[in-house]
Amino acid sequence: MVMSKTATVQEYLAELPAERRKVVSAVRSLVRTHLPKGYEEKVDMGMICWQVPLKKYPDTYNGKPLCYVALAAQKNAYSLYLTAAYGAGPKSPLPAAYKAAGKKLDMGKSCLRFKQLDDLVPEAIGALIASTTPDAYIAHAQAVRNRPKKS
Numbered sequence: 001m002v003m004s005k006t007a008t009v010q011e012y013l014a015e016l017p018a019e020r021r022k023v024v025s026a027v028r029s030l031v032r033t034h035l036p037k038g039y040e041e042k043v044d045m046g047m048i049c050w051q052v053p054l055k056k057y058p059d060t061y062n063g064k065p066l067c068y069v070a071l072a073a074q075k076n077a078y079s080l081y082l083t084a085a086y087g088a089g090p091k092s093p094l095p096a097a098y099k100a101a102g103k104k105l106d107m108g109k110s111c112l113r114f115k116q117l118d119d120l121v122p123e124a125i126g127a128l129i130a131s132t133t134p135d136a137y138i139a140h141a142q143a144v145r146n147r148p149k150k151s
Contacts, residue, residue: 004046004072012043020073024048026117027080031069034126038134039068047072047079057138066141069129077115080125084132086110097124 006012009028013021031050032041039050044067051065060066070081082094086109094112098105101121106113114120132140 004043006043009041009043009048012048016073023078023117024071024073027071027078027120030120030122030126031071031080031129034129035069036130036133040065045070047081052134052138056134057141060141061145066137068132068134068137074113077113080112080114080120081110082112082125082128083110083137084128093128094121094124097121 004012004015006015013024016024028048035050038052038056040053041048041050042065043049044051044065048071049065049067050069051067054060054065057066067081068083070079072079072081094107095105098121101124103119103121106119112120112125
């Protein structure tokens with residue numbers, strides 16, 4: 001995984017070649033259009049992150065803000081990390097949306113990998129991003145954290 005050492009979103013975008021900047025900027029716009037109010041945009045973990053500010057939820061397991069969505073330009077592709085898809089598990093709407101669009105879904109638990117903008121189904125991704133407010137995400141994080149461990 002390629003990790004940027006930049007401190008701001010503007011620096012992150014500026015370090016990308018023009019064609020890759022165009023793709024990242026378009027996906028960034030998609031995220032920002034659908035993102036519920038209350039998340040903040042930062043560069044963290046070497047990528048653009050939309051996260052719950054620590055002033056809203058400081059009691060995280062690692063002392064860092066809860067990352068809700070992240071976007072990275074990797075060496076040969078792009079990655080869009082969607083924690084709402086991971087939280088939805090088998091009920092994630094993305095597999096059906098990609099199938100209906102006739103596109104191949106390349107996704108791990110939360111990481112949607114793509115090589116070009118045409119690989120995405122923007123309506124489904126936007127709806128998924130819009131689906132979870134910061135308060136709902138915090139409640140989910142707390143529930144998962146307090147769940148009894150499986151033996």
